[in-house]
Amino acid sequence: MTQAISTPAAQVLWVFGTGGTISGRAADPKDVLGYTAGEVSVDALLGDVAVPDGVSVRAEQVAQVDSKDMSWAIWQDLAQRVRAALMQPETRGVVITHGTDTMEETAYCLHRVLGPAVAHKAVVLTGAMRPASALEPDGPGNIADAMRVACAPGARGVALCMAGRVWDALQGQKLHSGRLDAFGARDGEAFAEVCAGEVSVTGDWPQPSGDAWAHALAAEAPWVELLTSGTQASARALQALISAGVEGVVLATTGNGTVHQDLLRAAEAAYAAGLPVVRASRTAHGNIRDGHPQAIPHAGGLSPFKARVEMMLRLASEQQAVLA
């Protein structure tokens, strides 16, 4: 259902709700842990949030999930609706309310599939660490900030906005399981901040992705798994996955892209035999820099989680190209 929340204005700011703690509810307002995510509608979330001047808000509920359960099917629906909204000339920008646990994966997916659709408009994802029912919820402030970012002059690209800081879809990631300012950059800084409703941009707005895999989500979700390398890592899990028909593997590596020798031998053999395999560092920050030549490519500055999204979208887009 689409609902106009404020008085009509020349430009439209879309808000798509997908669930998460931001729409979570607990029986006791003092309870910020024992809540159920994805209960409060996006219309209700917008109830007390101040809308930026000159826009009217249109809200749509796309999903109502705990983002640990985010799915390819929801991504398909969300990406389609966001793209349709961006194509309307009166659209100023888009905000998405999302659970924080996989927000960075959805942001990265949208970055890759929207491509030039965000060359002149922004899609800003936001969430909350406390449920909507909390005595002092952080959701309303985060939504207000995200709206201001989406409406800021020059806004473009896919961004994440939490606790007054804003990152692009490559950099932004959840780094803390409980703090209100749970997000940070993979390797760098926030490109903007929001304080008392004012957006200060200190870096560059996110660059739209060059090769947009617009149709990738129309394919079946490819089966891509993450395998972690560490003490006593072995080839057994990889062999089991290959026997079961896995279509791609991301190795969450130690340090600068290194893999336990027992797992590495099997992974190199699988890669040589045609299985897509990529290395992404399991460290919280930094990127893999080339050192010794390695047979298996690396994912540069992508976390293992975003490298997995990247591989899923690449394989899906190859499937689509074969069908075309």
Ligand code: SIN
């Ligand atoms: C979720 O990701 O849906 C639950 C946790 C959160 O939003 O903080």
